[in-house]
Amino acid sequence: MLELNDLKLSYGSTQILKGVNLSVKRGDVVSIIGPSGTGKTTLLRCINYLAKPTSGSITFDQIKMDYQNADKNAIQAIRLRTAMVFQQFNVFKNMTVIENVMDPLVVVQRKSKAEARAIALEELERVGLSGKLDNYPSQLSGGQLQRTGIARALAVRPDVILFDEPTSSLDPELVGEVLKVIKDVTSSGITSLLVTHEMQFAKSISNRIVFMDQGVVAAEDTPAGIFDNPSLPRLAQFLNSERVI
Incomplete structure (x- = not known):
């Protein structure tokens, strides 16, 4: 491969x-x-x-x-x-959790916001962050920030x-x-x-x-x-x- x-x-x-x-x-x-x-x-x-x-x-x-x-x-x-999960999280500070996960789906993959949101919800549920959708990075722990990064990586369905x-x-x-x-x-x-x-x-x-x-x-x-x-x-x-x- x-x-x-x-x-x-x-x-x-x-x-x-x-x-x-x-x-x-x-x-x-x-x-x-x-x-x-x-x-x-x-x-x-x-x-x-x-x-x-x-x-x-x-x-x-x-x-x-x-x-x-x-x-x-x-x-x-x-x-x-491919998708990468970084050491330093690399989330956008001016975006909420769900916006961070949706962003590559909308900007790079050109999906509709509705489709991107549905995928983001699925992946955030998977990493245990369904209760933090509208939180900003400043409101999250380091573990939650990294789980946001993992959800974002998974959302693009990488090989x-x-x-x-x-x-x-x-x-x-x-x-x-x-x-x-x-x-x-x-x-x-x-x-x-x-x-x-x-x-x-x-x-x-x-x-x-x-x-x-x-x-x-x-x-x-x-x-x-x-x-x-x-x-x-x-x-x-x-x-x-x-x-x-």
């Missing part, structure tokens, strides 16, 4: 991604783990071209694109089939949803409510890529774990293979630092 080949990205003389290869099948739940600064978030942002790779290629079903010759139509087609450390900006007491929603989303069968430091959560929801280190995929395996029997010393060191083993 989705394949990245020899993906590289540099900012000036600093190379962030050093040749990443990743293949994702339809229905996969792939958690991407690794130390901070190793390119995990950048990798996600390259998929929908929020970050511009230096070289490499992407195949998304029938869409194929060489990043050195990026095609606007291909970029748009990929963006229409792939990208979670970029969705609990990193939350107080510890609010993490659980967001993880519960993510678990519900991933168990529904939607193809998901999740960058996270929540190791036990990644182990419980994923069918594959990718360990990134120094800008490359250093190890890739099932959750059991990664967490219960890490064959790579660097991986074992990382998991020990995260108190997983």
Whole structure:
């Protein structure tokens, strides 16, 4: 379904991604783990071209694109089939909860307001926010803001949803409510890529774990293979630092 080949990205003389290869099948739940600064978030942002790779290629079903010759139509087609949940929520402060979820449906997908509202209501019910429709972001907790972001991502009916450390900006007491929603989303069968430091959560929801280190995929395996029997010393060191083993 989705394949990245020899993906590289540099900012000036600093190379962030050093040749990443990743293949994702339809229905996969792939958690991407690794130390901070190793390119995990950048990798996600390259998929929908929020970050511009230096070289490499992407195949998304029938869409194929060489990043050195990026095609606007291909970029748009990929963006229409993906949705991203950001670390910092990225909700519009001047819009209510339901307006935030409706916005991409009306502006990007050109749906009627009535249709957009019906979809938004469905997704907000799904994330437990049906009682907050007319609240503004300033009236919400961090967990509620992130659940709004998840509802907005789901509303566009993406083929792939990208979670970029969705609990990193939350107080510890609010993490659980967001993880519960993510678990519900991933168990529904939607193809998901999740960058996270929540190791036990990644182990419980994923069918594959990718360990990134120094800008490359250093190890890739099932959750059991990664967490219960890490064959790579660097991986074992990382998991020990995260108190997983």
